[in-house]
Amino acid sequence: MPSVELEHLGWDAHFAALTQEAVTENASLKDSQPGRIGRVDRGTCVVFTKDGTIAATSNSQISQDIVAPVTGDWVLVSHEVGIGWVIDSILPRRGELVRRDPAVDVSEQTIVSNVDVVAVVHGLDRELLPAQLERLLVVAVNSGSRPIVVLNKADLVSLEELKHLKRDVGEIAPEVEVLATCVMGDVWGLELLEAQVDPSQTLVLIGTSGVGKSSIARALLSRGGRTSPEVEQQMKSIRVAESASGLPEKGQRVSPARGQHTTVARDLLLLPKGGVIIDTPGLRAVGLWDGDEALDEVFSDIAQVAQRCRFRDCSHRMEPDCAVVAEVVEGSLSKERLERYLKLWEELANLAQEREEHERKASRGRHRQKTSKKVRRK
Numbered sequence: 001m002p003s004v005e006l007e008h009l010g011w012d013a014h015f016a017a018l019t020q021e022a023v024t025e026n027a028s029l030k031d032s033q034p035g036r037i038g039r040v041d042r043g044t045c046v047v048f049t050k051d052g053t054i055a056a057t058s059n060s061q062i063s064q065d066i067v068a069p070v071t072g073d074w075v076l077v078s079h080e081v082g083i084g085w086v087i088d089s090i091l092p093r094r095g096e097l098v099r100r101d102p103a104v105d106v107s108e109q110t111i112v113s114n115v116d117v118v119a120v121v122h123g124l125d126r127e128l129l130p131a132q133l134e135r136l137l138v139v140a141v142n143s144g145s146r147p148i149v150v151l152n153k154a155d156l157v158s159l160e161e162l163k164h165l166k167r168d169v170g171e172i173a174p175e176v177e178v179l180a181t182c183v184m185g186d187v188w189g190l191e192l193l194e195a196q197v198d199p200s201q202t203l204v205l206i207g208t209s210g211v212g213k214s215s216i217a218r219a220l221l222s223r224g225g226r227t228s229p230e231v232e233q234q235m236k237s238i239r240v241a242e243s244a245s246g247l248p249e250k251g252q253r254v255s256p257a258r259g260q261h262t263t264v265a266r267d268l269l270l271l272p273k274g275g276v277i278i279d280t281p282g283l284r285a286v287g288l289w290d291g292d293e294a295l296d297e298v299f300s301d302i303a304q305v306a307q308r309c310r311f312r313d314c315s316h317r318m319e320p321d322c323a324v325v326a327e328v329v330e331g332s333l334s335k336e337r338l339e340r341y342l343k344l345w346e347e348l349a350n351l352a353q354e355r356e357e358h359e360r361k362a363s364r365g366r367h368r369q370k371t372s373k374k375v376r377r378k
């Protein structure tokens with residue numbers, strides 16, 4: 001991407017103020033400049049700045065940031081002689097999409113940050129799994145963003161079927177906007193998706209692999225008359241500048257027009273009408289991390305009825321005067337939906353317990369370390 005206005009990348013007064021704060025706290029940041037992370041590849045980040053796209057290293061030892069950068073982050077970067085571009089600081093996130101880290105014990109993993117709208121994409125070439133959709137919606141709501149559902153590959157079903165499917169999804173996601181798109185052949189439905197974000201907002205596409213997230217991103221980019229080479233350029237071949245030696249020379253501004261180029265893919269894309277879209281790889285295992293409130297928001301139908309249960313902490317299993325069970329018996333609430341709600345609820349309860357235990361062990365470890373240091377000092 002050549003130079004862009006930071007505002008088109010989602011920069012606003014909020015992040016400007018955070019930058020000021022960061023500089024006030026740490027004077028060495030005064031020469032750093034803001035940028036937004038477009039992709040992270042093993043410690044190397046594609047960063048969009050107002051002067052162009054750069055490759056910056058995120059070295060937690062250099063940057064002293066405990067958190068690892070993710071796509072969507074606003075960062076402060078500076079150029080260091082002999083090292084290249086370095087991420088000095090990650091600005092506090094305004095919301096993040098978080099799941100339980102599938103690889104690390106009792107830990108969270110941030111997928112993307114600073115997004116305004118989360119589109120949960122489902123492909124109509126496959127069965128709709130309510131539990132999967134609900135789980136992704138909880139993750140979306142928990143990020144503080146507005147969730148929507150996109151039923152893609154709408155060309156594969158009849159209009160009648162589409163109507164039924166939309167109604168089914170409406171029952172699973174009562175207060176969520178549901179859109180249908182087709183991005184193969186006769187492309188349609190994209191205006192409504194495009195209209196979900198203002199020119200300064202960020203939309204992220206999540207969902208399992210193969211539902212059509214990248215195809216939607218590509219189709220959105222081609223709107224406004226962009227040719228496909230231009231689109232492919234934005235999607236894939238962003239060229240990250242390096243000097244011939246691989247290290248920028250002293251005082252040299254690295255610009256995409258100079259030096260050797262390597263090709264790096266990226267996930268954060270600029271929409272023709274303004275606004276940013278982030279494509280994500282397919283999410284397979286999505287364990288919840290936090291989200292009690294988000295759970296009740298996604299299952300607002302159950303949460304509402306639950307207010308009439310006799311006990312405030314009713315588990316809707318066997319307590320007397322449980323309004324939720326009463327509605328299931330009556331048939332006005334789906335038993336399957338309640339079961340799915342309780343399952344997620346249990347997952348969150350177990351997680352809370354595991355985290356507590358983990359914390360306790362960790363603090364015991366810290367305590368031991370401290371006391372052994374004291375002993376040594378004696």
Ligand SMILES: Nc1nc2c(ncn2[C@@H]2O[C@H](COP(=O)(O)OP(=O)(O)O)[C@@H](O)[C@H]2O)c(=O)[nH]1
Pocket residue numbers: 152153154155156181182183184208209210211212213214215216282
């Ligand atoms: N029929 C149909 N196929 C689609 C549509 N969108 C995507 N596909 C196909 O679905 C497959 C997966 O798409 P892709 O964008 O890679 O999915 P991703 O894994 O979610 O990024 C590809 O073969 C696409 O051509 C659509 O609207 N209709």
Ligand SMILES: [Mg+2]
Pocket residue numbers: 213214215279280281282
């Ligand atoms: Mg993809």
Ligand SMILES: [Zn+2]
Pocket residue numbers: 306309310314315316317319321322323324325
């Ligand atoms: Zn109850």
